[in-house]
Amino acid sequence: MSQDRLLSPQWLSIALGLLLIGCAGPKPGETGTDTPAKAGSSAIQGEEVAVLTDAPNVPPPIERKHATKVIVNLEVKEAEAELADGVKYTFWTFGGKVPGKFIRIREGDFVEFHLANHPSSKMPHNIDLHAVTGPGGGAHASFTAPGHETTFSFAAINPGLYVYHCATAPVGMHIANGMYGLILVEPKEGLPKVDREFYVMQSEFYTRGDYGRRGLQPFSMEKAIQEKADYVVFNGSVGAMAGDNAVQAKVGETVRLFVGNGGPNLVSSFHVIGEIFDTVYSEGGTTKNHHVQTTLVPAGGSAITEFKVEVPGSLILVDHSIFRAFNKGAIGMIKVEGEENKDIYSGKLNDAVYHGEGGAIQSMPDGKAPTAPVAKSKEDRIRLGQALFKQHCVACHLDAGQGIPNVFPPLAKSDYLNADPLRGASAVVNGLSGKVTVNGAVYDSVMPKLQVSDEEAANVITYVLNNFGNKGGEVTPEQVKKVRK
Amino acid sequence: MRAWLWLLCLTGLAWSAPGLIEVKGGRFTPLYSLEQGPNQQPRSVVVKPFQIQSKAVTNQDYLEFVTENPQWRRSRVATVFVESNYLKHWQSDLAFEPGLAHRPVVFVSWFAARAYCQARGLRLPTILEWEFVGLASERHEDGQADRDFQKRILDWYSRPARLDLPEVSDTFRNVYGVYGLHGVIWEWVDDFQSVMLSGEGREGGGLDRALYCAAGVSGSANPQDYAGYMRYAFRSSLQGRYCLANLGFRCAQGDPSTKGRRR
Numbered sequence: 082m083s084q085d086r087l088l089s090p091q092w093l094s095i096a097l098g099l100l101l102i103g104c105a106g107p108k109p110g111e112t113g114t115d116t117p118a119k120a121g122s123s124a125i126q127g128e129e130v131a132v133l134t135d136a137p138n139v140p141p142p143i144e145r146k147h148a149t150k151v152i153v154n155l156e157v158k159e160a161e162a163e164l165a166d167g168v169k170y171t172f173w174t175f176g177g178k179v180p181g182k183f184i185r186i187r188e189g190d191f192v193e194f195h196l197a198n199h200p201s202s203k204m205p206h207n208i209d210l211h212a213v214t215g216p217g218g219g220a221h222a223s224f225t226a227p228g229h230e231t232t233f234s235f236a237a238i239n240p241g242l243y244v245y246h247c248a249t250a251p252v253g254m255h256i257a258n259g260m261y262g263l264i265l266v267e268p269k270e271g272l273p274k275v276d277r278e279f280y281v282m283q284s285e286f287y288t289r290g291d292y293g294r295r296g297l298q299p300f301s302m303e304k305a306i307q308e309k310a311d312y313v314v315f316n317g318s319v320g321a322m323a324g325d326n327a328v329q330a331k332v333g334e335t336v337r338l339f340v341g342n343g344g345p346n347l348v349s350s351f352h353v354i355g356e357i358f359d360t361v362y363s364e365g366g367t368t369k370n371h372h373v374q375t376t377l378v379p380a381g382g383s384a385i386t387e388f389k390v391e392v393p394g395s396l397i398l399v400d401h402s403i404f405r406a407f408n409k410g411a412i413g414m415i416k417v418e419g420e421e422n423k424d425i426y427s428g429k430l431n432d433a434v435y436h437g438e439g440g441a442i443q444s445m446p447d448g449k450a451p452t453a454p455v456a457k458s459k460e461d462r463i464r465l466g467q468a469l470f471k472q473h474c475v476a477c478h479l480d481a482g483q484g485i486p487n488v489f490p491p492l493a494k495s496d497y498l499n500a501d502p503l504r505g506a507s508a509v510v511n512g513l514s515g516k517v518t519v520n521g522a523v524y525d526s527v528m529p530k531l532q533v534s535d536e537e538a539a540n541v542i543t544y545v546l547n548n549f550g551n552k553g554g555e556v557t558p559e560q561v562k563k564v565r566k
Numbered sequence: 567m568r569a570w571l572w573l574l575c576l577t578g579l580a581w582s583a584p585g586l587i588e589v590k591g592g593r594f595t596p597l598y599s600l601e602q603g604p605n606q607q608p609r610s611v612v613v614k615p616f617q618i619q620s621k622a623v624t625n626q627d628y629l630e631f632v633t634e635n636p637q638w639r640r641s642r643v644a645t646v647f648v649e650s651n652y653l654k655h656w657q658s659d660l661a662f663e664p665g666l667a668h669r670p671v672v673f674v675s676w677f678a679a680r681a682y683c684q685a686r687g688l689r690l691p692t693i694l695e696w697e698f699v700g701l702a703s704e705r706h707e708d709g710q711a712d713r714d715f716q717k718r719i720l721d722w723y724s725r726p727a728r729l730d731l732p733e734v735s736d737t738f739r740n741v742y743g744v745y746g747l748h749g750v751i752w753e754w755v756d757d758f759q760s761v762m763l764s765g766e767g768r769e770g771g772g773l774d775r776a777l778y779c780a781a782g783v784s785g786s787a788n789p790q791d792y793a794g795y796m797r798y799a800f801r802s803s804l805q806g807r808y809c810l811a812n813l814g815f816r817c818a819q820g821d822p823s824t825k826g827r828r829r
Contacts, residue, residue, distance in 0.1 A: 159726040171725055200811050203727045204796065205803030226803040227727065227810050228651070249803075250795040258724070299721050302792055 125150055125191050133182035136316040137328050139278040139339060140185040143267050148189035155182060156197045157206045157225070157247075157260075164286060164312060165319035165410065166486040167295040172317070173206070173247070173258040179317030180282035180343060181245065181262025188240040188269045193232065194219065200228035205249055210235075211381070212243035212264045220248040240268035242365030242383040244341050253345050257287055257305050259317065261343030263383060268367070275387060276334035281322065281413060283351070283378065283400060284343035285310035292409060293483060308346040313405035315398060315413040322398065322413030324487025324524065330390050332419025337387045338398075341365075344380030350401040351378045351386070353415070355394065360387040375401050390417045392426045395526060407476060412488050456540055459547075459555045465537075466544025473531055474541065482549040488526060490519035493549035502546055502556050507564040509538045535561040586617035586819055587743050589699050594708075596697050597794035613698045616820035618691055621734040621745045622670040622753065623682060623816055625662050628653075631682050633660060638678060647677035649809045655729075668733040670751050670814040676806040679754045679815040688817035690756035693801070695818060697794075700747050702740035709740075710791075719793040722749040727812040748793075754815040756822070758801040 128150040132140040158177050164170040175181025186192060198206050205226045209218035213235045222233035247260035263282060287305040288298035292312060304311065315322045322328065330336050342349045352375040361373045365383030370376075376384045390396070398413030399406035406412050421428075456462040471480075474492070478484050482492035492498060497519040498505045507513070512530035516523055533541070535558035542556045595610040632638045639659040640652060654673045656662040674682075676690075683689050691699075703709025710716070718738075737746030747753075804813075 161726075201727050201729075203723060203725065203812060205800055224803055226800075226805075226808055227812065229808070250799040251792045254724075254792060254796075300724050302717075302720060 124148070125189075128152065130154070131184055131186065133176060133184060134280070135176070135178050135182060136180050136280040136282060137322060139183055139265075139280045142271065142274075142278075143185065143187045145187070148187060148191065150191045150193060151186050152193045152195065153184055153186075154195045154197070155184075155208070156199060157202060158199045159202050159204070161297065163318055164288070164298065164314075165293065168288070168290075168293065168319075169297040170286065170288065171258070171297070171299075173204070173255060173260050175208070175245070175247075175260060175262050179259035179261075180280075180284065180341065181260070183262065183280045183339070184245075184264040185267065186237050186264070187267045188237055190237045190266075191234065192237060193234050194223065195230055195232050196223045196225050197230040198225040198227050202227040204255075206247050206255065206260070207231075207249050208245055209248035210243060210245040210264055212237060212239070212241070212245070212266050214238050217248060218245075224249065237266045240266045240367065242266075242339055242341070242362070242385050244343065244381050244383055246343065246381065253305060254300065254302070256343060256345040257285075257300060259284070259343075261341070263339055263341040265339060272337070272385075273387075275337045277328075277330050277336045278339065279328050279336070279415075280339050280341075281315050281398065282317075282341040282343055283313065283315055283349045283411065284317070285345070285347050285405075285409075286312040286314070288312070305345065310347060310405075310409060313347065313400055313409040313411040315411060319410035319485070320412075320487035323485075324414070324522075326487065327395070327414035327416045330415055330417050332390060332393055332417060332422070335387060335389050336415065337385065339383070339385055340376075340378055341383045342378040342380050346380060347400075347402075347405075348380055349378040349411075350375050351384065352376075352399050352401040353386075353388070354397040354399060356388050356390070356396050358386040358388050361385070390415070392422050393417050393419050407485070408479070410485070412485065414488075455536060459543065462540045462543040462555060463547050466540035466542070469533070469537055469541040470544050473533070474545075477528075482545065484519075487522070487524070490517065490522070490524045492545050493551070494520065495549075495551065496520055498545065499552045502542055502554060503560060503564050505545065506538055506542045506556055506561045507566075509533065509541065510535070510561060510565045534558075535565065585620045587620045588617055589613075589615065589695070589742055589744075591615040591698070592707075594698055594701065596694055597791055598798055611694060613694050614821060616691070616695050616818055616822065618695065618699055618744060618818045619688075619816040620743055621816065622751060622814050623679075624668050624734055625656070625671045626667040628671040628674070628682065629660060629662070631685055635681070635685060638681060643678070645807075647807055648675040649807050652678070652809045654809070655811075668735070669731045670734055670746070672731070672751060672811055672814045673809040674754075674814065675809050676754050676758065676804070678809075680756070682815075683817035686817060688819050689822070690754055690815060691818035692757050692822045693755045693760065695822065696747075696753065696755045697797075699740070699742060699744055700797075702742055702744070702747075704739065705741055707741055716793060719748045723793060723796045729811060751812050751814040752797075752800055752810070754813065755801065758804055759806075 126147045126149055131151050131153045134140050155175055157175060159171060159173050160177060161169055161171050172179050196208055205224060207220045207224040209220040211218055213219045215235060219233055219235060223231050225231045243264050243266065245262055245264050247255040249255050261282070261284065263280065287301045288311045289301045290298050312319060320326060340351055358373040358376065359371060361370045361376045362368065362385035363370050363376065365385060376386060378384050394417055396415040396417060400411040454465060456465055477489040478492045484491035490497065497517060508528055509531050510533065512528055514527040516525045538561045539556045539558045545551060546554050591613040593610050593612045636642055640656065641659050643652060651673055652675065680690055701708050701710060703712045703715040706712060731750060734746055737750050738748060739745050740747060
């Protein structure tokens with residue numbers, strides 16, 4: 082076919098006609114309530130304002146059986162808040178917090194989206210919703226100067242769990258500063274009923290100072306480009322979902338997690354310690370996978386996970402790229418209360434000596450068993466204790482004994498330890514569970530007892546007492562023996 | 567020349583004197599430009615010599631302007647030229663809190679800024695002029711290699727807007743002697759809409775996409791110039807009648823045409 086034929090008026094009008102038919106959304110300028118009826122396959126009935134929630138809360142399931150016009154009002158605000166204990170950061174937010182408000186709509190709904198940019202904002206902002214079919218996901222249409230509000234509309238054609246984020250240049254920085262959230266487009270038939278739903282969004286932060294450096298920390302462009310995150314967190318800050326902020330469930334209940342990953346760079350290996358996902362809607366779509374231990378959540382992507390909680394205790398949410406969990410903050414918690422069920426999980430039944438080579442007593446060829454070093458002085462104790470500390474303690478209490486807020490109490494400048502060092506010794510040899518208050522913060526978790534001798538426990542506690550700003554002193558093996566249960 | 571103007575300024579012979587600084591111009595590559603090379607990379611351009619006010623226009627300066635030009639007073643201004651929050655921080659048509667006198671005027675539209683400069687026999691600087699003089703750090707005309715300088719600019723962009731602005735002379739002074747180009751307010755430029763979208767101009771060219779997502783990188787001169795991205799993004803979010811809490815201006819003088827630039 083020649084070029085001329087293609088461009089002839091008849092062809093043009095046919096092509097235009099096809100374009101108009103194919104166009105799912107309303108034409109520009111047609112935002113009245115009578116036109117959106119064309120938007121989805123089913124007719125739009127009525128109008129409502131979307132309920133928006135902050136993490137970890139999720140708006141209630143949609144009960145209606147028809148599509149409607151949904152008005153979403155979202156405000157962009159730049160605000161200073163805590164990123165970790167004593168660490169401040171200037172967040173750019175959708176709705177005042179990180180992650181942004183959770184938006185819940187139904188497949189076929191027609192959304193009128195209002196994006197307001199607070200007058201105190203320094204930057205223009207916009208929103209790219211991955212649930213939008215159209216150029217930029219709404220980014221062009223929602224580009225908003227400080228102190229202004231823009232409006233655009235879209236039809237929710239595809240069901241699924243979608244990330245939204247700011248897409249104003251420099252995009253990486255807008256996302257790195259906290260501009261992301263989730264929008265759920267519920268399928269027409271709805272999601273299966275569950276007892277609890279939570280909103281969990283992972284993301285990482287790049288700060289001028291390293292992890293834990295106090296004060297207002299500016300964004301580090303260098304680290305962001307190198308993808309060297311200082312913080313990897315759930316719901317916007319270290320401990321946002323742990324300790325007192327843990328979410329709750331009861332034995333026998335079903336739990337659904339809407340999991341998103343704002344990035345900007347890292348892919349999450351999302352895992353819940355002590356659970357198996359009965360169902361995962363992979364990548365937030367409609368494909369269901371069952372019996373999943375860890376699911377990948379891409380940056381700018383999502384997953385829906387469902388599981389039934391069978392036994393009481395704390396379930397720990399982690400990014401199983403595990404140093405992110407224990408060293409960068411990617412820890413969340415679901416506290417499950419209810420009756421023990423020994424048929425499913427017994428707890429520790431027995432702790433007996435294990436002879437790797439069989440039950441018979443063995444001896445080394447030269448007849449001498451290697452003996453553990455015994456400290457002859459306090460200095461010895463501190464030296465020997467240091468090695469033990471690195472072996473046993475650092476994983477949770479971290480290398481400077483600073484702990485992880487709301488999860489693992491600090492050993493550094495610890496009022497709990499200094500008031501009675503034998504409490505520390507007891508925790509080492511007997512374990513510790515339940516509430517303790519350390520430096521004014523309440524910790525409610527479990528420390529397992531360590532398989533160490535009285536001598537070793539005495540050495541490690543003495544080491545801790547003489548380091549990390551603690552008061553000094555010495556604990557002897559005899560004292561440990563007395564507290565051992 | 568400079569000394570003479572300063573003298574005028576000090577003796578009050580000119581209205582709050584223009585305080586113009588000579589910038590000799592030169593060749594540089596802007597982050598974005600209408601003028602593009604083979605791979606849609608911006609071409610370097612030559613900025614002709616021009617003069618720019620050493621300090622942003624203050625509330626006191628602006629008060630003199632509206633006193634002489636009643637059509638720009640808050641109660642009389644045509645609403646096609648300004649939004650309803652025009653001079654919102656003033657108490658009335660001709661009054662503001664005394665402490666504001668030497669602080670930059672904000673909540674002014676592009677139309678208003680342009681009228682002010684015209685009334686003074688001046689004009690708004692172009693994007694290229696502003697970006698050219700904005701390259702300068704305390705010690706170098708081209709501060710792009712000074713990471714510390716770049717970091718400071720970025721830090722300011724990262725913080726929320728403040729309402730308690732510093733006095734114009736109490737700000738960062740670059741090697742030309744121009745104060746407060748970074749770290750105080752955003753500033754209007756004459757052709758703020760020329761490098762890309764705004765309102766109806768949105769579907770005009772390929773550049774409108776430049777500031778969204780990854781497309782931005784391919785069309786820009788230096789993908790790591792994040793501060794530059796922010797300025798271009800900010801300008802492109804504006805319309806001529808917008809009045810914002812952190813947006814002011816200063817005037818310039820000279821023939822603004824640049825080599826290799828479409829007029």
